[in-house]
Amino acid sequence: MDFLKPDTVLDLKNIRDELVRMEDTIIFNFIERSHYPTCPTVYRENDPALKIPDFSGSFLDWALMHLEMVQSQIRRFESPDETPFFPDKILAPILPSINYPRVLASYSPQVNYNDKIKDVYIKQIVPLVSKYDGDSWENLGSIASRDIECLQSLSRRIHFGKFVAEAKFQADRALYSKLIKEKDIEGLYKSITNEAVEEKILERLCVKADVYGVDPTNKEGQRKITPEYLVKIYKELVIPLTKEVEIEYLLRRLESE
């Protein structure tokens, strides 16, 4: 899909194809993270053993915030599919602006689930994907770097819910306008849910985890990722959060009419 061509961005088939491609990015980012232990020091706020000058927060927050500041200067957050974890810290680009045509409602940047995504990642995903429970002082920088890759790919996937929601809204304005006016959250969940699509995703993830998670020339070797926990992460976290983004986006959609 091409963000300079709105028609390609709001085509549900293109959106779903892009979500499928993102599965590979997310799986390979989990595999990279799986070489390291949990390393709680990376996530502990204001750890006395890891003092960071002039900063309140965790080592991961420090690294992510500074990376986002640089990435904002090279236009990362001008792209409508990117959502910053530190929206108050992003800087003006040093490159000329691209002026993407607007495809999402103007309030869309305010639909930001990154705090929740970071919390869920640290508490629920890191323990599942890590090699073992423990610290690794010599790898703090590598682990934070892998975490940032995991977080940014999860954030992009989950916030893609905004494109899905906009495409669905435009495909049936009458139905969605009625549900939004009535604040019928249950009705909205029902109409955005497509169980067949969800099942297909989970089936495909099982196969991908099976194939990508182990050296194909040594199937008895160590598994870096298992179908069980990949399906669990998608079923219990990624898909539900994508739907939350869709609902929050839709509930405000009539503001933009």
Ligand SMILES: O=C(O)C(=O)C[C@]1(C(=O)O)C=C[C@@H](O)C=C1
């Ligand atoms: O593809 C859609 O229609 C979506 O809304 C996205 C998604 C997902 O997160 O993958 C979420 C809800 C649907 O039940 C199916 C899939």
